[in-house]
Amino acid sequence: MNEISGRKVFLKMENLQKTGSFKIRGAMNKVSQLTEAECAKGLIAASAGNHAQGVAYAGKARNVPVTIFMPIGTPVAKVDATKGYGATVKLVGQNFDEAYVAAREEQLRTGATFIHPFDDLAVIEGQATVAMEMLQQRPELDTIVVPAGGGGLLAGTLLAVKSSRPDIRVIGVQSINSAAIAVAYKGKNAALLPYQGKTIAEGINVKVPGKLTMNIIHSLVDDIITVTEQEIASAILFMLEREKTLIEGAGAAAVAAVLSHHIPSSAGNVGVIVSGGNFDIGKLTECQQMSIQVPMAK
Numbered sequence: 539m540n541e542i543s544g545r546k547v548f549l550k551m552e553n554l555q556k557t558g559s560f561k562i563r564g565a566m567n568k569v570s571q572l573t574e575a576e577c578a579k580g581l582i583a584a585s586a587g588n589h590a591q592g593v594a595y596a597g598k599a600r601n602v603p604v605t606i607f608m609p610i611g612t613p614v615a616k617v618d619a620t621k622g623y624g625a626t627v628k629l630v631g632q633n634f635d636e637a638y639v640a641a642r643e644e645q646l647r648t649g650a651t652f653i654h655p656f657d658d659l660a661v662i663e664g665q666a667t668v669a670m671e672m673l674q675q676r677p678e679l680d681t682i683v684v685p686a687g688g689g690g691l692l693a694g695t696l697l698a699v700k701s702s703r704p705d706i707r708v709i710g711v712q713s714i715n716s717a718a719i720a721v722a723y724k725g726k727n728a729a730l731l732p733y734q735g736k737t738i739a740e741g742i743n744v745k746v747p748g749k750l751t752m753n754i755i756h757s758l759v760d761d762i763i764t765v766t767e768q769e770i771a772s773a774i775l776f777m778l779e780r781e782k783t784l785i786e787g788a789g790a791a792a793v794a795a796v797l798s799h800h801i802p803s804s805a806g807n808v809g810v811i812v813s814g815g816n817f818d819i820g821k822l823t824e825c826q827q828m829s830i831q832v833p834m835a836k
Contacts, residue, residue: 540780547796547808548676550668553785553815557591558619559741560668560691560813561655565592567664568653569600577602582650584608584641586634586687586740587616588788588814589655594623605650607641609633612740613818634687635745656690657748665694672809673699679706681805685791685813686710686719686762687742689751695811696758707760707805711795713737713787714764719747719755723762738821738828739770739787741814763801769794771828774817789813 540547552560569581580603583593590606597604604625608617609632620627630640645652654661668691669682682699686692692710699706712720715737737743747755755762770787773794777785785793789812795801796810 542796545796545806545808547810548672548679549781549793550672550809550811551783552668552811552813553783553789557588557595557623558814558816559588559591560665560811561588561592562595563592563667564661564664564690564694565589565596565653566599568658568660569593569596569602571660572600572651576651579648580605580650581653582607582641582645582648583653583655584634584638585655586743587612587620587816588741590616590620590625590627591623591816593653594620594625598624605644607637607644609637613816615818616816619816633745634743654748656688656693657750659750662690662694662697662751662754665691666698668811669695669698673703676807676809678807679809680807681707681709681801682809682811683709683711683792683795683801684811685739685742685788686712687716687744687747687788689719689747689755691811691813692719692759693751693754696754700758707802708758709795709801710755710759710762711791712742712762712764713739713770713791714766716743716745717764718745719752720762720764722747722752723755723759737770737787738767738824739791741786741788741816742791763795765791765794765798765800768828768830769798771825772830773797774825775829777812783815784817784819785812785815786817789815
């Protein structure tokens, strides 16, 4: 627990998961429910890195071959870890959406079972366990801050929280450079930069969020906010310096929202989902160059 600007801030450290992120929850939940027939021709997925590792790990647990399509430029740490869990990795496209199209084409050709990274109810339900644990561990929370790309973690958080504690505010966070959910939620006149496709938070760099996730988000979320690349970089350095842990840009986006005072002043007990820690250490210099000064925690 940190105290930042008068708030008590509780960090849910999903970067400490087996595969380095929360994604293993949804992947394991989905793959564990597949029939033998669905597994017979193998599994296939598209991912910016974290879902890849989750599916690879889950496939290995069931002794099912896995093929993952990842964008060119995916951090080496994520690619190597995915291969380490036994998956075949194909680097295709310049972003998640292009890798997704290639994966779908391969799935149609081979008949493999596609494991969607976010727009699947079993995956969303797996991600919901993050918030369920937070409510058990810290029932005093009044606000939960969640990074959002395709919306699976945010949708799962909303289902878990709003079904039992509708009084708790849930806020989604995106990079202003990749803010598809924020634009959809706030409308076309939102004062946001257009999609640029380049962000240090590659784990949430999704141009088209899920239809299922967006239905849940539109119905239940309290707000969607954006943070700058500089704020994300500063949050990465803050966590390294103050918490002695290296997190990736996606998880840092939620931390940045708190550090940079983007959440309501009424939020006193804040839960922050630090979604992953699969960071390319070579980007630390870039973070230092981009960062801005942020307040220190007590």
